[in-house]
Amino acid sequence: xxxxxxxxxxxxxxxxxxxxxxxxxxxxxxxxxxxxxxxxxxxxxxxxxxxxxxxxxxxxxxxxxxxxxxxxxxxxxxxxxxxxxxxxxxxxxxxxxxxxxxxxxxxxxxxxxxxxxxxxxxxxxxxxxxxxxxxxxxxxxxxxxxxxxxxxxxxxxxxxxxxxxxxxxxxxxxxxxxxxxxxxxxxxxxxxxxxxxxxxxxxxxxxxxxxxxxxxxxxxxxxxxxxxxxxxxxxxxxxxxxxxxxxxxxxxxxxxxxxxxxxxxxxxxxxxxxxxxxxxxxxxxxxxxxxxxxxxxxxxxxxxxxxxxxxxxxxxxxxxxxxxxxxxxxxxxxxxxxxxxxxxxxxxxxxxxxxxxxxxxxxxxxxxxxxxxxxxxxxxxxxxxxxxxxxxxxxxxxxxxxxxxxxxxxxxxxxxxxxxxxxxxxxxxxxxxxxxxxxxxxxxxxxxxxxxxxxxxxxxxxxxxxxxxxxxxxxxxxxxxxxxxxxxxxxxxxxxxxxxxxxxxxxxxxxxxxxxxxxxxxxxxxxxxxxxxxxxxxxxxxxxxxxx
Numbered sequence: 001x002x003x004x005x006x007x008x009x010x011x012x013x014x015x016x017x018x019x020x021x022x023x024x025x026x027x028x029x030x031x032x033x034x035x036x037x038x039x040x041x042x043x044x045x046x047x048x049x050x051x052x053x054x055x056x057x058x059x060x061x062x063x064x065x066x067x068x069x070x071x072x073x074x075x076x077x078x079x080x081x082x083x084x085x086x087x088x089x090x091x092x093x094x095x096x097x098x099x100x101x102x103x104x105x106x107x108x109x110x111x112x113x114x115x116x117x118x119x120x121x122x123x124x125x126x127x128x129x130x131x132x133x134x135x136x137x138x139x140x141x142x143x144x145x146x147x148x149x150x151x152x153x154x155x156x157x158x159x160x161x162x163x164x165x166x167x168x169x170x171x172x173x174x175x176x177x178x179x180x181x182x183x184x185x186x187x188x189x190x191x192x193x194x195x196x197x198x199x200x201x202x203x204x205x206x207x208x209x210x211x212x213x214x215x216x217x218x219x220x221x222x223x224x225x226x227x228x229x230x231x232x233x234x235x236x237x238x239x240x241x242x243x244x245x246x247x248x249x250x251x252x253x254x255x256x257x258x259x260x261x262x263x264x265x266x267x268x269x270x271x272x273x274x275x276x277x278x279x280x281x282x283x284x285x286x287x288x289x290x291x292x293x294x295x296x297x298x299x300x301x302x303x304x305x306x307x308x309x310x311x312x313x314x315x316x317x318x319x320x321x322x323x324x325x326x327x328x329x330x331x332x333x334x335x336x337x338x339x340x341x342x343x344x345x346x347x348x349x350x351x352x353x354x355x356x357x358x359x360x361x362x363x364x365x366x367x368x369x370x371x372x373x374x375x376x377x378x379x380x381x382x383x384x385x386x387x388x389x390x391x392x393x394x395x396x397x398x399x400x401x402x403x404x405x406x407x408x409x410x411x412x413x414x415x416x417x418x419x420x421x422x423x424x425x426x427x428x429x430x431x432x433x434x435x436x437x438x439x440x441x442x443x444x445x446x447x448x449x450x451x452x453x454x455x456x457x458x459x460x461x462x463x464x465x466x467x468x469x470x471x472x473x474x475x476x477x478x479x480x481x482x483x484x485x486x487x488x489x490x491x492x493x494x495x496x497x498x499x500x501x502x503x504x505x506x507x508x509x510x511x512x513x514x515x516x517x518x519x520x521x522x523x524x525x526x527x528x529x530x531x532x533x534x535x536x537x538x539x540x541x542x543x544x545x546x547x548x
Contacts, residue, residue, distance in 0.1 A: 043071070043091035048105055048129070050145040053085045055109055055127030063089055063105075065131040070095035073129070087145075089129070099141065100134030104153075106146040148173055151188035152204045158185070159210035159263070161203045163219055163249070163272040168192050168199040170221055170272065176248040177203050178222055184209035187249070201272060203249070212251075213268075215260025219251045220273040254279060277304075284343035287315070288360055290409035291322060292373050292387065293335035300385040301375065307340055307387040312350060315342040317387060322403075337403055340373075340387060363409075370395040372412040388414070 053076050055061070063071035075088035091099070109127040129145070132153050151174065152158060163171075168190070177185030189202035205213060249272065253259045273279045298320055307315035319339040342363070344356055353359045363371070372395055376388035392412055401408040 043093040043096050044099065044141060045074075046071075046089050046091055046099060047142045048087040048089060048145050049079070049143070050085045050087055050107070051147070053087070055107065056085075056087060056129075057126070060126065061128060063091070063095075063129045063131055064108075065095070065098060065133060070098070070131060087129075095131070098131060098133035099139060100136040101138045101140040102136045103134035103140065103143060104132040104146060104150055105143050106130055106149050108149075151186040152206070156204070157207040159205045159207075159213060160188075160266045161205065161213065161263075162267050162269045163201040163203060164269060165199050165201070165272040166197070170199065171201045171249060177205060178248055178250045179209065179212055179252060184212070201249070202267070210264075211262065213263040214253055215263065216253045216257050217251050217259075217263070217270065218254060218273060218279045219249055219270050220276050220279050222248045222250045250276075284316075284341075284345045286344040286356060287341040288344075288356055288363070289318070289406055290340050290342065291403040291406040292338045292340055292409045292411050293403065294338060294375060294411055295335045296375065296413060298336050298338065298375070298385070300377075300383045301338065301387075302384065305378070305384065305386050307342070307373070307389060309389045314346050314389065315340055315387075317341075322406075338387075339406070340409065364400070366391070367398045367410055368396075372410050374412045374414040376414055 050056070056073060056076055058073055058076055061073040062069050063073070069092075071089045071091035073087055074090045077086050077088075078084075079086050106129070107127055108130045130149070132150065134140075171187045171190065173187055173190060175187040176183040177187065185203050185205040187201055188204045189200075191200045191202075192198075193200060301317060301320050303317055303319055305317040306313040307317065317338060317340050320336075322337040322339040342359070344353065344359055347353060347359060353362065370392040371389065372392050373387050373389050375385050378384045378386040395410070395412060398410060
């Protein structure tokens with residue numbers, strides 16, 4: 001190296017990274033860590049199917065469990081066939097364990113329903129989706145949102161029952177379940193089976209009232225107001241205010257029945273009856289079926305009408321009419337068949353029979369002595385009929401008959417029918433009377449009477465005219481004078497009159513003459529010839545009173 005050349009610096013490659021790069025590296029690491037934390041902290045994404053998106057807002061509507069946020073709605077879209085709304089929700093990581101196949105969702109918003117008022121807090125905060133955790137072991141990510149909140153959670157303490165009925169619409173979700181008027185449960189689900197064509201009503205009975213459910217328990221519809229009209233008058237029963245508004249279902253073990261074993265199995269099935277009367281009737285399972293043939297109108301006789309013996313129910317009418325045999329081609333002079341049941345449990349309450357065979361044999365024997373059934377008015381206001389059974393001594397003729405597969409219970413025309421027949425017979429006799437001839441004769445008589453009355457009226461008029469004349473008015477005065485003269489003449493023959501005194505003197509003289517003639521008459525009686533020949537002079541008579 002020469003003295004004139006400048007000094008040269010040594011060049012060496014630097015291998016150390018600058019510390020400035022630590023900042024972005026740390027930032028990237030933090031970002032990756034935050035992304036990892038975000039991903040790992042996120043729960044599963046679920047899809048909720050709902051009928052309407054009313055009140056649902058993306059990013060605002062929360063999903064809560066026990067009032068704790070566990071998710072948020074992230075999307076709202078229509079499904080492929082536009083039949084429902086699909087709501088996408090992002091759940092928290094901790095909420096994953098709640099998502100089972102029995103998990104329930106429903107929208108909480110202001111409601112006024114059968115069970116009361118709820119969701120008033122959402123008036124300010126907005127609607128949210130309530131989650132009820134499931135207990136099943138099978139996970140699920142797609143759910144149907146309920147229209148109304150459930151009555152009780154799946155793990156609630158109590159008993160679930162299923163009632164079946166032939167008709168839907170008898171009960172609604174939330175309707176009360178009553179025991180002796182006290183609410184002990186709710187209707188929580190209503191479905192209809194298209195195969196069996198029966199409605200299913202699922203009840204939830206709260207604990208400890210589930211201990212009231214026995215094998216013999218019966219359920220019936222409660223209308224809130226029960227009005228019954230019978231021979232005793234009107235019977236009005238009013239339930240609770242809630243049942244008065246919404247109705248409900250009541251249950252108990254009917255009186256006189258054994259309760260049976262306790263029901264503990266969930267979703268045990270029971271039959272739902274229309275009323276308590278139907279419950280009582282269904283307990284009479286041992287019965288004899290007969291057909292009664294009536295030759296009178298059965299209007300007013302309905303299925304369920306009682307069959308009574310002296311006011312005591314012994315059976316029930318089942319079908320009115322039973323049928324009309326197809327082999328008959330006309331209805332003229334046909335009897336109407338009515339299917340009836342004579343129920344053993346009703347009869348043995350008064351007469352002891354061991355079984356149906358004994359009851360049948362006894363009835364056959366009673367038929368020979370005049371046991372008959374007849375129609376009788378049960379209610380004059382509604383025209384309802386019942387079948388009255390009694391013994392008619394004049395009905396001694398009986399021959400066993402059958403109608404199809406049923407034996408015939410002999411009948412007799414009821415009292416009202418008999419009265420109708422008698423009235424009809426009387427009307428026929430009246431129709432056969434010569435009413436027209438009688439009316440003609442009566443008309444002639446009336447015409448003659450009218451002429452007579454006119455003649456009498458004419459005579460009366462003439463008489464009145466005659467009496468009004470002056471000569472006629474003078475007649476009474478002349479008659480009065482004649483009567484006075486007659487009275488004066490009669491007075492001349494009185495005791496003080498001259499005629500009477502002259503007659504009295506003549507009678508006295510006649511009496512003296514007769515006294516003087518008595519001796520002559522006596523002599524003539526003694527000697528009839530003394531008037532011709534003289535005889536001895538008779539001695540002077542001596543008065544009897546003069547002898548001493």
